Amino acid sequence: MPIIRQTMRNVILKEKDWKMVVVAPNTHFHFPIAMVRVIVPGAMSEDKVFIPLEGIFKEFPADKFEFVLGAAEGLDPKGKVVSVSLNNGGAKREIGYDALIIATGAAARDDGEDSREAP
Incomplete structure (x- = not known):
């Protein structure tokens, strides 16, 4: 998210005809590494790990x-x-671009029912 704000402030806003379009499947960014701290009382509040985009x-x-x-x-x-x-509702949209950045993020690996076994 900081890179989006920096790019907007330092590049997009300074150019006359430029626009940034961000596509994301979720309304909130979640910070997975910090998620475990939320369950420890007083360690971290939810608003630090679930951030509305x-x-x-x-x-x-x-x-x-x-x-x-x-x-x-x-x-x-x-x-x-x-x-x-x-x-x-599954409507489709076509978005044109001049420059494209693909930032897919990260996801946890799921190896099935017993993921404790080494691959």
């Missing part, structure tokens, strides 16, 4: 920044279009 970007004008709640499902590099499945 939309509130973070309210400082940016709508003509310069857009948050799209959905999942990118397809990419057409020749046409410079990303296909997005929106979270509001």
Whole structure:
């Protein structure tokens, strides 16, 4: 999230016709490494590990920044279009781009029922 704000402030807002569109499948960012601290009384509050994404970007004008709640499902590099499945009932949206950054994040590995065994 800091890189988005830095890019907005130092690049996008300074350019006349540029806009950043962020596509994310969740309304909140969660900080998995800190999650265990939330269950220890007094160690950390939930607002430090579940951060609402939309509130973070309210400082940016709508003509310069857009948050799209959905999942990118397809990419057409020749046409410079990303296909997005929106979270509001599965509607689809095509988002054009001039430059594209793919930041998929991280996910925990699930090896099945007994993940204690070495692979």
